Amino acid sequence: MSAGKLAVVYILVTICCFQASAQKSKNQLQKEKQQNLEKIKETEKILSETSTKKKNSLGELNAVKQRIHEQEQLVNSIKGEVRILDSEIGENNDIIRALEDDLRKLKKEYAAMLFAAQKANNSTTRLTFLFSAESFDQLIMRLRYMEQYSETRKLQGEQIEKVAETLGGHVREIEVRRTEKNTLLSEEEKENENLDNLRKKQNTIVKSLEKEEKKLKKDLDATKKAVAQLDKLIEDIIREEMERASRSSKKTTEAVVALSSSFEQNKNKFPWPVSSGFVSQKFGRQNHPVLKGIIINNNGVNIQTKEDEKVKCIFEGEVSRIAFIQTMGNTVIIKHGDYLTVYAGLKEVFVRSGQKVNTNQDIGRIFSNSEGVSELRFQIFKNTTALDPQTWLKNM
CATH class of the missing domain: 2.70.70.10 (Glucose Permease (Domain IIA))
Structure with a gap:
C-alpha cells in the first residue's frame, strides 16, 4: 500500500473515532438538557401555584432559587454543546488541512507518473524496453512491470477522487456545525437573559420579605x-x-x-x-x-x-x-x-x-x-x- 493510501486510511480512521466520541458526549449533554427542561417545567408549575395565592413568600423564594439553579444547569449544558461543536470544528479544520496536503502530494505523484507514462508510451521506446531484455524471463518481468505501473496509475487517480470527495464532505460538515453553533449561541444568550431576570426576581422577593421580619x-x-x-x-x-x-x-x-x-x-x-x-x-x-x-x-x-x-x-x-x-x-x-x-x-x-x-x-x-x-x-x-x-x- 502506498504512503498516500496509508495517509487516507489513517485520516478516515481518525475521523470515525473522533466523530463517535463527540457524538457520545453530545448525546449525553442533550439528554441532561432534556431532563433539565422537564425539571424546569415542574418547578415553573410549583412556582405558579405558590405565587398565585401570595406574592413574595418564602415558598416563592425557594421556588425561584430552584429555578435559578436549574437555569444555571441549562446554560451550562448549552455551553457544553458549544464547546463540543468548537472542538468538532477545530478537528474538521485539522482534517481538511491534512486532506488538502495529502491531495497536493497525490496530485504531484500522479503528475510525475503521467509524465513518465507519456515518455514511455512511445511505441518505439516500449518495444526497445521489452526487446532489450537479456532473457525470456526478464521480458515477462518487464511486461508485468508495465501492467502494474498502469494499474498503480489507475489506483492513484481513484485515491485522488476519494480524498477530494472526503475533503468536500468535511467542508460541508463544517458549515453545518457552524450553523448549529450559531443557533446554540442564540439560545445561550436567551437563557442567560432568563437567568438574569430570575436573579432580579429573587432580589425583589428577598427585599420584600426583609420588610416582613x-x-x-x-x-x-x-x-x-x-x-x-x-x-x-x-x-x-x-x-x-x-x-x-x-x-x-x-x-x-x-x-x-x-x-x-x-x-x-x-x-x-x-x-x-x-x-x-x-x-x-x-x-x-x-x-x-x-x-x-x-x-x-x-x-x-x-x-x-x-x-x-x-x-x-x-x-x-x-x-x-x-x-x-x-x-x-x-x-x-x-x-x-x-x-x-x-x-x-x-x-x-x-x-x-x-x-x-x-x-x-x-x-x-x-x-x-x-x-x-x-x-x-x-x-x-x-x-x-x-x-x-x-x-x-x-x-x-
Missing part, C-alpha cells in the same frame, strides 16, 4: 413549636420500639434484622416520596433564607411539590403512628426494622396504624398552607440517629 419570626416560632411536637412524637415511638425489641422473641428479632439489612442495601436507590418537586430545605444546620443571624436545624429535608400531590412510602414496612400536629397537618411514621421514615405535612391519610405498606404505595396527600406552599417534611431515622435523606434517595 416580624411576621417571619412569628411564623418561624410556630414552625419550631410544631417541629418540637414532631420530634417528641418520634422520640416516644423510638423509645417504645426499642423497649418492644428488648422483649421480642428470637424469630421477631431475626425478621427485624433482615428488614433493616434490606433497607440498608437500598441506600441511594430509594424512590422519592413525591413524584415531582425539589428540596426546599436541606438536612442539618443552615442559615434562615431571609432572617440574618437565625440558624435552622432540620432532622430531614423539606420537599416543595405541587398542590394535591400524593405522598408515597419509599420502602416496605409497617405504619407505626399517625398523628395530627397543628400548623403542620398529619404525620405518618413507618417502621422498617431498625429504621423509621417520617412523612409530615399531609392533609389526607390513606393508611392506618399497624397496616403493612409496600414500596411506592400511596399513604396520603400533601397539605398546602395559606400561602399556597405544598411542602413535605421527610425524615429517616436509624434508632435515635437522624440521617440525611438525600444520601438515601436516588437522584431526582
Whole structure:
C-alpha cells in the first residue's frame, strides 16, 4: 500500500473515532438538557401555584432559587454543546488541512507518473524496453512491470477522487456545525437573559420579605413549636420500639434484622416520596433564607411539590403512628426494622396504624398552607440517629 493510501486510511480512521466520541458526549449533554427542561417545567408549575395565592413568600423564594439553579444547569449544558461543536470544528479544520496536503502530494505523484507514462508510451521506446531484455524471463518481468505501473496509475487517480470527495464532505460538515453553533449561541444568550431576570426576581422577593421580619419570626416560632411536637412524637415511638425489641422473641428479632439489612442495601436507590418537586430545605444546620443571624436545624429535608400531590412510602414496612400536629397537618411514621421514615405535612391519610405498606404505595396527600406552599417534611431515622435523606434517595 502506498504512503498516500496509508495517509487516507489513517485520516478516515481518525475521523470515525473522533466523530463517535463527540457524538457520545453530545448525546449525553442533550439528554441532561432534556431532563433539565422537564425539571424546569415542574418547578415553573410549583412556582405558579405558590405565587398565585401570595406574592413574595418564602415558598416563592425557594421556588425561584430552584429555578435559578436549574437555569444555571441549562446554560451550562448549552455551553457544553458549544464547546463540543468548537472542538468538532477545530478537528474538521485539522482534517481538511491534512486532506488538502495529502491531495497536493497525490496530485504531484500522479503528475510525475503521467509524465513518465507519456515518455514511455512511445511505441518505439516500449518495444526497445521489452526487446532489450537479456532473457525470456526478464521480458515477462518487464511486461508485468508495465501492467502494474498502469494499474498503480489507475489506483492513484481513484485515491485522488476519494480524498477530494472526503475533503468536500468535511467542508460541508463544517458549515453545518457552524450553523448549529450559531443557533446554540442564540439560545445561550436567551437563557442567560432568563437567568438574569430570575436573579432580579429573587432580589425583589428577598427585599420584600426583609420588610416582613416580624411576621417571619412569628411564623418561624410556630414552625419550631410544631417541629418540637414532631420530634417528641418520634422520640416516644423510638423509645417504645426499642423497649418492644428488648422483649421480642428470637424469630421477631431475626425478621427485624433482615428488614433493616434490606433497607440498608437500598441506600441511594430509594424512590422519592413525591413524584415531582425539589428540596426546599436541606438536612442539618443552615442559615434562615431571609432572617440574618437565625440558624435552622432540620432532622430531614423539606420537599416543595405541587398542590394535591400524593405522598408515597419509599420502602416496605409497617405504619407505626399517625398523628395530627397543628400548623403542620398529619404525620405518618413507618417502621422498617431498625429504621423509621417520617412523612409530615399531609392533609389526607390513606393508611392506618399497624397496616403493612409496600414500596411506592400511596399513604396520603400533601397539605398546602395559606400561602399556597405544598411542602413535605421527610425524615429517616436509624434508632435515635437522624440521617440525611438525600444520601438515601436516588437522584431526582
